[in-house]
Every structure is written in C-alpha cells, then in structure tokens.
Amino acid sequence: MSAIPPQPIRLSLASTPAHLPIVRAGVGEIARLVGFDEKAVDAVVLAVDEAMTNIIKHAYDGRNDQPIEAAFTALSEAADGGPAGLTIVLEDRGKPVDPAAVRSRDLDDVRPGGLGVHIMGCCMDRVDYTPREGGGTRLTMTKFLRAADKPGARQPQLTGGTRG
Amino acid sequence: MSAIPPQPIRLSLASTPAHLPIVRAGVGEIARLVGFDEKAVDAVVLAVDEAMTNIIKHAYDGRNDQPIEAAFTALSEAADGGPAGLTIVLEDRGKPVDPAAVRSRDLDDVRPGGLGVHIMGCCMDRVDYTPREGGGTRLTMTKFLRAADKPGARQPQLTGGTRG
Amino acid sequence: MVEAKLNSPVRQVRQEPQALVVTLAGDVDLHRTPELQQELVRVVERRPRRIVLDLTAVQYMDSSGVASLVKLLSSTRRQNIELKLCGMAPRVKSIFEITRLDTVFDICPALKDALA
C-alpha cells in the first residue's frame, strides 16, 4: 500500500449525531486502506465514533450545528522509522476539556459516565487531548499496524491538558 | 430528517484511486441521510466515483497526490421552495475541462471513452462544469428526492464551459 | 424529538410466556439512543418478570447504546426484573468486551437460550 499519498484526508462536518454514520463509513475504509484487519478497523471506527459523540455531548452541549474537523494521516513505516499506522486528529471549537474529567471511570461502578474515554483508550494506541489554538480541543489518536507492542486495554495518555 | 444542519459536509483528499472506496462509503451514507432509496443511493455513489475517476485521469493525468475537494449540501424543501435533494460540488486544480470533450458519447459505438460523463448524466438530475476560480474545474451535480420529474437518462447540462 | 421517533432502534416489543422480548435493529448510536431510552423506560414500566433484549439485527452499537443498556440494567435491578441480552454479532459483542461489561450483563448466545 505504498501508493497512499502522505497528505491527510480531511473531513469537516457538523456536530450532529446524524453525521455519525457518514464518519463511521469513511473511517472504516480509511483504516482498511491503511491495512488494518477487520477487528482493528472496528476498533478505529468505534474510537472515532466515541470521540465525535463526546464532542457533540460535552464540547458543544448537544448543539448540532457546530463545526468538527477531522484529519486522517497514514503513517508510513519508511517515513519516521516507527511502525506504520493511522493518526486521527479531531478538532472542535467548543468548551475545553477538563483533564480531570477525561479519564477512564472505575469499571466496578456500573453507570453510564466515562465509557467513551475508556473505549478510546482500549481501541487506540495513543489518545492525547490538547487545547486547540483559537479555542476548543484537539484530540489526537494513533493506532499502529503492529499490535504486538500493545498491552491490551490501556489508559488514555493525557498530555497538555492545561488550557490555552 | 429536519435535523440535518444546513452547512455542507466537506471532504478533501488526494487524486489517488486508493481514496475511491473512502469517498464511496461516505457519499453513500450522506445520500442515505438525505433520504434517497437504495437505488438512488447507488446512483449518487456511482456519479461521484465517476467524477473522481475523471479528475484523476483527465484533470491530473493520473498523478495521485493532487488535491480534490468535495462539498455535500442537503437541499431542504423549505429553504428554496424546490424539491429536497443533494448537491455535490467537486473541485480540482488540474487541467481545465474541454466543454466539447465532456459530452456523452454515442452508445452505438462500443468503445471505452465517454462512459463517465454519460453515467453522471444518467445518475444525477443536473451536472454542470464551470471553471474554478484560481484554476481547475468545479463540477456541480444535483439529485432531487422526487424522481418524478426526471425523464430517464438525460444528457448532462453543460454551462459556463468557457475557460476562466 | 420527532426525528428520534423515526429513528427508533426498537423494532418490536412482544410478550412471550417467559419474558417481554424487545427486538432492536440497525445502528444503536447517539443518533438513535434518545428514543431507545424512552422506549426502555416504558418497557420497564410494564413490570415484566424478565426482559430479553434481542440484538440479532443490531449492526453497530457505540457507548451511547451501551450506556442506555447500563441504565436499563440499573433500573431492572432496582425493581427485581431479570434482564438478558442475546444475539450479539461479533462487532457488537466486542464493545461489551472492550468495556468489560460482558461480565456485568447476562449475555446469551441466542433468543432460545434467553427464554430458557
């Protein structure tokens, strides 16, 4: 799959749940193109779905007409020496993330909150929240093709959680 | 489906055939969201696939790292008085279209060329090529939800074919 | 929310001798959970002995869907209603495994197992 050009695929949509099936369909094909197997494709789709769901619910308090920008970059083995994979950046212009809130919840406690961040951490190898320049949040998630170095369900790594 | 926000969904990708499955998947879900039945969804997907294929082959002479921008806008019944539907704009920065070339070929003549434009005309209600500001081509295709007023296979309408 | 109604993932609610069977279908995501939650509240209000959620026709579920089921589990526990899930496709099952909720819910392979 050396023919994938290096520039990211960009998608901009509105903060409406109605757009989720579109993103899921597109992301699935992107992950497939990068070379993930079907199980990993499902994981990437789920992570992006959860990230968008959180942006809609938390960053935009359920408003459905706010902007969300996504960028998908295929990481090539050759370019950076590291393993090939996929980096996904999601940007919103909403309420900034509270770094204390974006944390996996305790699973013994059966209640809805905190599932989304937990799921993202399980599905992807890296999950980083940083403030977006100009306001809002930038979420960067990466999944590598070689899953060997991935120790199962991992906590999301929270970096740069201080607000801009 | 009144909950679809009015702003377009935008997608930017590279002029590589590898990106076609991504576009097809996303466009299919957009058409479904707008309310097209599965047959019409297939037609919209096919039209966009053909348009991208032409951009890759003709506007960019097969180069796979050039930019293609797509915008998808749901037309609402209420907003313009006309029928609801979907408008798709595809922009490239490549070789401008020759208006004489972008014409359905004679079908009695069994050979490959000219199929793409013919297919787009059959799949969509309107197909317009105009020069893009700053170079390249802007292709605008519209399909309405009410198919009643569509007299079968129609020639694409060519407007503004003069070069900028 | 009228469009949520059009969008309900609940395809059927039917009383069987052993349980109230709720059949879901399609994608259960943020787009479709508001209506799901409303319908699940109505289902619990009928106070059946057992509720079986048949997920055979569910293609996709995200955490909003899972969260709705967690809410349902809490309320059924409070009211001493038995809750069973069945018919999960591998893709749906994996979200329960990822969230480790596969150990919290009573999950049966097929509807007949859930009605046993």
Add this chain to the structure above:
Amino acid sequence: MVEAKLNSPVRQVRQEPQALVVTLAGDVDLHRTPELQQELVRVVERRPRRIVLDLTAVQYMDSSGVASLVKLLSSTRRQNIELKLCGMAPRVKSIFEITRLDTVFDICPALKDALA
C-alpha cells in the same frame, strides 16, 4: 505497478470443458482495473473458444471496470471468441443498464447458464 497486482480483482482463472471461466471479486474500480486489464489480455491470449466472466462476487463496478470489459469485448469479437458475463448483483447490473451496455454484452443469470 506492484500494488495493482496485490489489488487484482481476478480471483481465479480455470478451464472448464465449455469455457475458460474468469472469476472476479470485490470492487472493480479505477484502483483495480490496471491489473484486471493485464490479466484479461493474458486470458484472451490463451485463445479459448469461450470466455465466461463470473461476477457473482463483485460488489461494485464503475466505468473503469465497464471500460475494461468493453475492451475485452472488442478483442474477443476480433478473434471470434465467445464472451459471456454472469452472476451480476443488482448493483453491478444497474451500471450496465445505465450505460445501456446490457444490450451489447451477452449476460446470463448464473454460471450454469453461461456454460450451457
């Protein structure tokens, strides 16, 4: 083009008593037609009496795919080889209908019809 090779839609070429059967699979689009065209040239070079393209496993075809088949039709006609297509899913069939090429190709419902 190495990646085209990886991407070939040709799943199998096998000689049956009545025809050389070429089985295609997956999406036949611009991404995968270069390799398809090469393989179809090799198939014609074997000079069989009849070529049957089995499209049962083809999910999607665009005009690049159709164009490859039109090229194949031209060269088989020149060389007096019979060409039959079979097993088209509705979605694939519709592109032949849209292009009105359904009247130009010999299209059979199933493989057994094409081998008859």
